[in-house]
Each structure stands twice: as structure tokens, then as C-alpha cells.
Amino acid sequence: MLIQSMKFFLKSSSVLLNIYRMSSKCTVAVCQFTATNNKEENFKVVKSLLKESVEKKAQIVFLPEASDFIAKDKHEFKALAEPLTGPLISSYCSLAKDLNIWISLGGYHEMYDASTIYNSHVVINNQGEIKSVYRKIHLFDVSIPDKNIHLRESDTNRGGNEIVPPVQTPLGLLGLSICYDLRFPEISTLLRKLNADVLTYPSAFTSGTGKAHWEPLLRARAIENQCYVIAAAQYGKHNNKRISYGQAMIVDPWGKIIAECPKYSDDVSTNQSIGVAELDLDIIKRIRTEMPVILHRRNDIYSLNLVNCRQDIDDDKIYEFADKKIPGKTVFYVTKHSFAFTNIRCVVPGHVLVSSLRKAKRLQDLTEEEIADLFQTTVKVSKAVEKMYNAQSSTVCVQDGKFAGQTIPHVHAHILPRKENDFSNNDDIYLHLAKHDTADESKLIRTLAEQIDEASVLRKYFY
Template sequence: MYTQRFLTLKSFLSTSRIYYSRKMSKCTIGVGQMTSTNNKEENLNVVKRLVQEAADKKAKMIFLPEACDYLATHREEAKTLAEQLNGPLIKEYLNLAKTFKMWLSIGGFHEIVKDKNDTVKLNNCHIIINDQGNIVSVYRKLHLFDVSIPERNINLKESDDVVPGKEIVEPVQTPCGLVGLAICYDLRFPELSVLLRKKGASILTFPSAFTQLTGQAHWEVLLRARAIENQCYVIAAAQYGNHNKKRVSFGQTMVVDPWGKVIGELKTYSENVPKDEELLMVDIDLGLIDKIRMDMPVLEHRRDDIYKIIQLEKGLISPDSQESFSFAQKTILSSQAFLCTQHSFAFTNIRCVVPGHVLVASKRIAKRLEDLSADEISDLFQTVVKVQRVMETVHGANSSTICVQDGKCAGQTVPHVHVHILPRKSGDFDRNDDIYQELANHDRDDSIIRPPEEMVEEATLLRKYFYLK
């Protein structure tokens, strides 16, 4: 039987230094560099060759640069060449992934859309495709490059035709770890990278088409800074060379490790070197990330008492809100909650079966799952997965028991839909399934009631993993 049913505050704070325990595993990836033009067929052939080469070299995933679909010569051509996400070019990419059993990062795809005035616009999309040939994530570029330096022949105003994205996308679980998605100019806004790290990212990606001028000045230093401050690998697939008479890209595709060391890079553009495609092969070592973060836990050292930068996602409220939550006839104070979404909230538990046992409940009082709408159910379980990931990270666990007691006969003692999340470790119970008996009995065991101040302290620590402050 597991004897320590809940953590003291001291032991909880100690376990917060333990990050998700992984074996010292490595994953081989490919990172492509190319010179896109307005010839989509030619660009696709380059992508095919890069994917083929990466597959031959046993890569699990390949990262391609921004605008790997095309770089147009003028604005109207850009709109003419754009497609929807179910168009023929995306289907080619999906087929490539499936054929070569390769995950693809399509670093910048021009998605055609219409604004509220029915005007044709574009989204600059970073798309992740799994090895089964399915799109698993789409990020639309948040920060648009509007820069004019006439004396350097730079006049780019992305916002003329591109619609800015509206949300930060959750990091994507891939064979090489949790990948946080960004595009090119996003590199200059460190808040985005910090938020992705707080959401669990092990890798930050910046597929780019940096100009020659800005690339020479800032490319490497920015990539290394993002890696160091967030203790993440940074992968930056780059466009290279002359795309047309008006556009030149810097190149220097690069991978930086979480200590800030450049572990692989390709050439920068030179007028004496013709356009070329190249593939960089590197190994991502997840164990190195864990070691660096344990040795120097910078995320825990942020001065929340001095400065705050709070992310307000769709459906997400500030952790400083004075709002309280109804849990059947009980009241959960905002100080004991650590995450609130549009339809759900997560909070610390007064009786814990194992360390890190927390609850996620629907915001609207509903007795059974069947009483929730489809949107509420979707939000509830997406929140559960998000919380599960963090609880395993905090408690050094590699598994979780997720349980819903849906109705009185199933053991539900609080008539309000809620999900139990219990981080699991090898040997935490003599018999693995004993946890269900403990869960059934724990609400009647007053000896394990936790003091309110301990629950508040735990919620305060957990909140740091969901909100940038």
C-alpha cells in the first residue's frame, strides 16, 4: 500500500524541481535549407528530395523553412499561388509523410482566406504532419514583418496581404519531443518562446526567410538567446539565396542545443555561390534538456512578486482573478485553482490518494457527462491532458491514472462532473489496481485532509506552468 498519501508543502516544493523523467534518448532529425521561387512544382521537387534524403539517413522528422511552398515575385502572384489546407499541395505533403513514414514540419505555407470584407488574404501557416499523413497542428504566424529600409533596398510589409494569427498553439508531441511552433519574425518576440516553454515545449522552431541584412546582424544571436533563456533546443530551417530580383535570404539553417551550443549549421548566402538545397542532420537528446533544467531551474526563479506578463488565451482568465468556482454545493476559492479555461477549471485536492492528485471540473454544474455539451466535453478533456502533462513533469512521473466517477453507483460523492488526475510511479502501490480502492474510499478518510494554506501554495506553484507572470 502506498503509505504517503499526500505531500507536505516542503516535499511538494522539492518535487517541483524534478522534471519529466526520460531515458537518455536521442532522435535523429533532418533540417532543410532551400531557395524557393514562384515555381511551386520545382519547390515541391526540392522538398521531395530533402524528405527522401532524410528518410535514407533514418531521420524521424524533417523541418522545412518558411515559404517552402513558394516565394512570389509580387503581391497578386502570391494570392494566385496560395491554396487552402485541403488543396493539392497539402495532399502532396501528406502523401510524402505517409510514404516515407516521416513527420514533416512545413515551416510556412500560404493559406488563402477571405477577410470580413470578402477580400482575398493569406495566412502564413506552420503545419505539422505526422508519419501517418495527417495534419496534427496548424500555427498561424502572430507577428508580421513590416519593415522599410530604403537605403538597403528593404521594403517588406507582410500585413498588406497576410492576416495575423490569433492564438499560441499548444506544443505538439512528436518523436523528437514537444515542439513549440513559431515562424521567422516571431523570433524577435521572446514572450512567445517563454510561453511555449511554460506549456511544456522541449524544442522551439523558427522556420524562416531572414533577409541578408538582418540575418548577418541578428540571426545567430537571437536563436542562441532563445535556446539559452528557455533551455530548449532551437531548430531554424532557413531559406537561402536569390529567390527573384527583389528578394534574397540569408540562409544559415541552424540547430542550437539548450545550453546555447550550435550543434549544426549550413552555409550563409554568398553571391559567388549558386542557389542550392541542403540537409542538416542532428540528434536531439531529450536527456540533455532534463539535466540542464534540473541543474539550473530558471523557470522557478522568475520574480512573480516584481513583474507580471499574463497570457490571456481564448477562454483563459488571469490567475489573479478574485473569481471563485462552484463545485456542486461547495466553493473552490480562486487561490486553490491553478487553471481556468472556457468551460473547465483545475484545482488542488483536499484529500490526495497520491502526490499530485488534482481535479478538473466543468465550470457549469452538471451531474453527469451526458449533461455536458459537446464543446464542454471537448474542453474538459483537453484541459485534463494539459494538466496531466504538467503533473507528470512536476512529480517526475511517466504515467497517470485518469478517472471519472460518473454517477453515484460509480462512486461519485460530489454530484458535479469532475476528473481525477493521479500521477503514477512504479511501485507506488503493492498491486497497481489498488489505487481504485483507495480512490473509492478517500473521500471518507478525514485523516488525510490537507490544510488550506498547503493547497493554496500548491496551486500557486502549479499556476506558473500555465500562466506567464
């Protein structure tokens, strides 16, 4: 009986081990094609690439930057951009669900509001849900006359302001970047520190820069970070002004190209193609174990730290604010060192607080990294609050110590969205702020439900 039990255990263990080994591998497809200003035709091409990828057993498909369209001019660019709630993204989500496949939509022109368009990398899961959105940080503003390169991305796009934490996918933790970000190795290093297994660079590299730098840069990012690198690419002539280099590829953590599409050439008969490869997370583990580069970094001499990166909010957690207890449901933004929450007493509508996560009485008690994070967070929160309350300015105030008016001994910033003539004397706001925590102002106390409702709306600006 004991022998039979042992045999069953060993057989079950073998099955479990095989399942584990299978789960460490994932087949992916990297695509390239020639987008134009015709969104409907571009989507048809993408649909055919996705179907071909599914036939080749891919679980995730990577599409290039500007898969939605490449416009001829600024006016057309603005006319074609859509919000993430628009019909095109809805079509992508439906396609992902219908084909049971994850999609990395490498560069989508996101109409954030009437005056803001982002170049956004959108990850959609096989249930048709958006799992992550990264907005391109580095904008390509370059003029190289002898190569006939004249592009100013900032004329149409706004730069993002956040490195997004790697998103969990069937192929591990996926770090998101876009095109020109490839030239800034700091992003890849920080994503590696956040445990990324795979780095992505969906691109529309120009033919001139692509010939010189595309492959060396991608292989370097893979080698130095010991990550897989996946780079979908635009290819060919989009219009009279623009040609993209192509050569979409997948690079393994040792720097070897394991899948590749054609480079731009007038002789290539097709402008769309895919490369397929199996990624194995065990290879990453082996390479990182044999050569533990990240452990050899001399953080005592130099360091690279993420100033501001959002963290998940725990609704059930109680956040500490000196001796006060802040319910997680009233918190609407959390970073590595700071958190923002709605106020129990408001001087003006939208009056919110940003505090350090670590208990510290004064600014001088914070580290340089904590100070940078606190004020970066304050700026981001003030922008969101102004949008929500249709304000044109903000009063930002830090009462640093008891004699500066600080009543709660924990570093925090007040953010008060301002409108024209909201006070007859503009500086009266400071008088109201000085006494807003006193007993005679108790009528200003809001219910917990009001705070939670406001936090739920504000979260939409960050998550």
C-alpha cells in the same frame, strides 16, 4: 530459482532502460533551399530534401518559411495560395506517409477564405495527418532604405491570434513560431511555460538582417529557455526583389550550434542543403536541473501569462454552469479560463454562450487574467459564429447581476449573430433576450442532438 528470476529481472530492466534511453533521442534534419514562384519545382526540391533526410535516418524534417512559394507580387501571391484542404497539402501529407517521416512545413500560404490568407506553420505526422497548425502572429512590416529592405507582410497576410500549445512529436513537445516571431521573446517564454522541449523558427530572413541578428537571436532563445532551437531557412535569390540569408541551424539548450547550413554567398555552388543532428531530451533535463532558471523567475514582481490559448475538449466531461450541467459534446471551444457552448434556447440562429470555467457570479469576481481570457474568447467566438451563419454583426451582451437580467448566477456572455432587418426594431433583440429563459418561451428549447450537431460544426473553426 530465485537467483535466475533476479537475473531475468535485471536483464529485462536493462532492456527497458535501454528502450527508454533510445526513446529520449531523435534524429532531425533542418533544411534550406531557394523557393520561387514555381510551386511544382519547389515541391520537387522539398521531395529530394526529404528523401535525403530519410537516408540520414531523420525522423522529423524541418522546412523553411514559404516552402510552397515566394511570389513576385501581390496578385501572384493571392493566385498561388491554397487552403489546408488543397492539393499541395494533400501532396505533403502523402509524402510524409510514404516516407514514414514527420514534416514541419514551416510556412505555408493558407487561403483561409476569399479575403484571408495566413502564413501557417503546419506539422504533419508520419501517418500523413495534420497534427497542429500555427498561424504567424507577428507580421514583418519593415522598411530599411539603406539596406534595400521594403517588405509589408500585412499587405497580403492576416496575423494569427493564438499561440498554439506545443505539439507532441517523437522529439518531445514542439513549440511553433515563424520567422519574425523570433524577435519577440515573449512567445518563446510562454511556450517554455507550456513545457516545450524544442522551439522552431522556420524563416526567410533577409540577407541584411540575417548577417546582423539571425545567429545571436536563435542562440539567445535556446539559452534563455533551455530548449533546443530548430530554424530552417530560405536561401539565396528568389527574384529581383528578394534575397534570403540562409544558415539554417539547430542549437542545443546550452546555446551550441550542433548542425548548420551555409550562409548566403555568391560563391556557394548549391542553394539547397540539410543539417542533421541527434536531439537528446536527457540533455534538456540535465541543464534545467543544474540551472533551474524557470524556478528563479520572480512571479511576485513580474509575470508573463498567456491570455488566450485553446485547450482540448473532453466530450465525456460535464462542464459546470452555475447549477446547470453542460455536456462536453455541446462545448465547441475551451481556453485556460473560459468555455463556449451551444445554447438550449436561441433568440436568433447561432445564439451561443461563453462562460468562465471557474464558478463566479459577476465580472468583479474574476481575476484580471480571467476577464481578459473571457473577452478574448468572446471576440474569437463571435467571429466564428458570424462566418458560420453568414452574419455581418454581433450583439454581445453580459448581464452582470440579477437586476441586469442575469438569470443564471455564473458570469457569461451571450453572442447573437445579426443580419440586416432580423428585427423590425433593432433593439427589440434585448426584449427577446430578457424573456428567452422564461417558461412561456419553452417552445424555443432545442434537443440535445441539435446542440451537439451545431457544436461539431463550430469546433472546426478552432480545432
